[in-house]
Ligand SMILES: [Zn+2]
């Protein structure tokens with residue numbers, strides 16, 4: 657399989673280092689090629705004023721139009737977002753559209769930049785895992801653990817468990833050793 661091609665999108669003037677974290681993570685973990693990093697507009701019609709949040713699935717569908725054929729798109733969003741039935745989401749992946757978003761505001765609450773960068777790294781890996789066909793995983797520490805709070809995000813590692821890594825391997829995607837748990 658050829659290396660994965662990825663477009664990184666952002667929707668506001670976010671910290672340059674956060675973009676760098678996302679880029680490095682995607683390149684190193686999946687040996688992917690980041691072909692473009694660009695800013696996009698998110699339509700106001702995706703905003704729900706009653707919740708002061710954006711509808712995550714509309715956002716992800718929207719950004720999929722910025723994705724060249726055969727490539728994957730991931731948005732780093734300065735918006736807070738939800739899907740019906742959940743109070744909020746840290747991220748959302750739509751595998752059929754090869755597109756995902758990570759919603760930053762709740763990941764940036766409190767704490768040091770080191771912690772924030774680490775959360776962004778984990779959520780980028782997590783959403784990418786979904787894009788590549790992984791479901792949530794219960795193996796302690798696996799980056800595919802479902803996270804309900806930043807505490808959950810902080811508790812998991814930035815690595816795929818052996819089982820998740822081998823599922824990806826079956827699809828021809830090799831995860832760098834650095835991003836695989838030894839269990
Ligand atoms: Zn998930």
Ligand SMILES: [Zn+2]
Nearest residue numbers: 793798817820
């Ligand atoms: Zn796993």
